[in-house]
Amino acid sequence: MSIDADLRQVIYALSDALDLVGVDDVAHGKRVGVMAAECGRVLGLSGYEVLFLFDLGVLHDIGVSSTRVHQHLVGEFDWAGSQEHAEIGYQLLRDFAPLARMALPVRYHHTRWEVLQAEGVADEVAIPANLILLVDRVDALAAPYYAAGTVLQQRAMIQNEIRQRSGSYFAPQLVEAFLQASAHEAFWLMLEPRALASYLQNMLAQGAPLHASNAELRQLAEMFAHIVDAKSPFTYTHSRGVARVARRLAEYLNVDPEQCEQLEIAGLLHDLGKLRIPDDILDKPGRLDEYERLSMNTHSFETRQILGGIRGFEDITLWAAAHHEEPGGRGYPFGLDGRELPLPARILRVADIFQAMVQHRPYRRGLSREAVSTFMAELQAEGRIEALIGDTLQAHLDELICEAQRGEAPA
Numbered sequence: 001m002s003i004d005a006d007l008r009q010v011i012y013a014l015s016d017a018l019d020l021v022g023v024d025d026v027a028h029g030k031r032v033g034v035m036a037a038e039c040g041r042v043l044g045l046s047g048y049e050v051l052f053l054f055d056l057g058v059l060h061d062i063g064v065s066s067t068r069v070h071q072h073l074v075g076e077f078d079w080a081g082s083q084e085h086a087e088i089g090y091q092l093l094r095d096f097a098p099l100a101r102m103a104l105p106v107r108y109h110h111t112r113w114e115v116l117q118a119e120g121v122a123d124e125v126a127i128p129a130n131l132i133l134l135v136d137r138v139d140a141l142a143a144p145y146y147a148a149g150t151v152l153q154q155r156a157m158i159q160n161e162i163r164q165r166s167g168s169y170f171a172p173q174l175v176e177a178f179l180q181a182s183a184h185e186a187f188w189l190m191l192e193p194r195a196l197a198s199y200l201q202n203m204l205a206q207g208a209p210l211h212a213s214n215a216e217l218r219q220l221a222e223m224f225a226h227i228v229d230a231k232s233p234f235t236y237t238h239s240r241g242v243a244r245v246a247r248r249l250a251e252y253l254n255v256d257p258e259q260c261e262q263l264e265i266a267g268l269l270h271d272l273g274k275l276r277i278p279d280d281i282l283d284k285p286g287r288l289d290e291y292e293r294l295s296m297n298t299h300s301f302e303t304r305q306i307l308g309g310i311r312g313f314e315d316i317t318l319w320a321a322a323h324h325e326e327p328g329g330r331g332y333p334f335g336l337d338g339r340e341l342p343l344p345a346r347i348l349r350v351a352d353i354f355q356a357m358v359q360h361r362p363y364r365r366g367l368s369r370e371a372v373s374t375f376m377a378e379l380q381a382e383g384r385i386e387a388l389i390g391d392t393l394q395a396h397l398d399e400l401i402c403e404a405q406r407g408e409a410p411a
Helices: 007-021 026-041 047-059 067-075 083-095 095-108 113-118 121-145 150-161 172-181 185-189 193-204 216-228 240-250 258-267 274-275 291-294 299-309 314-321 343-360 370-379 387-395 397-403
Strands: 002-008 209-212
Touching: 002 007, 007 026, 007 047, 007 095, 007 193, 007 216, 007 274, 007 299, 026 047, 026 121, 026 172, 047 095, 047 121, 047 299, 083 095, 083 216, 095 121, 113 121, 121 150, 121 172, 150 172, 150 185, 185 314, 209 299, 216 240, 216 258, 216 274, 240 258, 240 343, 240 387, 240 397, 258 314, 258 343, 274 299, 314 343, 343 370, 343 387, 343 397, 370 387, 370 397, 387 397
Parallel strands: none
Antiparallel strands: 002 209
């Protein structure tokens, strides 16, 4: 199986997922990309290199999945823990060939210029990495003023903060490029939501075709899964477990092999929207109250929003976004009648419920074989999962428990 996709659409989908981590700030990466691209134009870089800087900007925080970490990064000029997410981002990108060139600049995007020079980091890595650090810090300085629409009035203050760190935090030539690019009102007005959306559409029109192999699709899905599963110790390994269980169930039900592969990818991607959920709700060990439950119920809609812009992912998007739809339209977020959904979507729903029940959590062990068998049988009797899938799960219960728990640490 392979899917013809547009690399820039994939990058935007990753960016949308990352921007959800901020909860209240959903454009940090995109603003960094715009500012990096505009500085690249001032530096006289080619169109290809300007696009690379834009893409690097929107993905620079790929190692961030915690709301707490995001708040540090946009709320403080410098933070002692900033390097951790840069290293995670490097690990995620380095083995994915279409984006591997970004790996080292992401690794160093919170390293000061004087340190880059002392360590002898090559200019082809150091320059883009340091430019991202510079415009990333510009966005942190501007963050308190976006809501009031007064960033333009603060440009002299922001420029001065950057100028004072020339030669220490930032390469002098990059500081000069930023000061030249930001001297005009248009630079700051491009960061407002309407102008930002227009800028992004112009970049999207310059899409880079990507014919994704099976291995690359799997790597991409694993990258997405890592981002969401790393957000909370309660979700860690969940996406991988759901993907394995869903694929096994599909194979037992004689689903076409190509759809089995796509379903496994949908399992890896199904909870992307949880990046929008605040950490304290995801990490709550007890029952959610009504407000928290409504917040949690947004995640499958957000999954559809993130994946829906990737051409070639249409089936994967539908299956992933529908994993909380129930027979009779009792589920969420669309109230679809689950009986009318394609079989892979119905399988994914069962796999998600089952894996959550048997997965070990920090505050409890997973359900025993007997308990999970009883629980799934009760759901089937209530008409909440269909007999075909429920009976298949019961017939292969031991193997599916192993698939769901593989790779987990003890509770």
